[in-house]
Amino acid sequence: MCPSCPHTPPCPPAYAHDHEAARLVAFHPEQGWGLLCNGVVVFEDTGELLPDGRSLPTHRAPCARAA
Known part of the structure; x- marks a missing residue:
């Protein structure tokens, strides 16, 4: 849980394996x-x-090749 997270349920902390599930608070x-x-x-x-x-590197799924 994030210590200052106001969301319910609380967002996962930055170092949790599911940290990307946290809510977006600023978007540019x-x-x-x-x-x-x-x-x-x-x-x-x-x-x-x-x-x-x-930094964490990009982690896109590899593209499927056209047959």
Whole structure:
């Protein structure tokens, strides 16, 4: 649970395996990023920036090849 999260149920913390389930509290599509309630910045390429400054690489599913 996020210590300052006002949502019910509370958003998962930034370092939980399901941290992406937190609610979006700021969204800037023109810049390609959003801020989750738990302090994680998510980017449109699926990369992430954790509150401690560590980055997580993009994690898109591989595209299926046309037959």
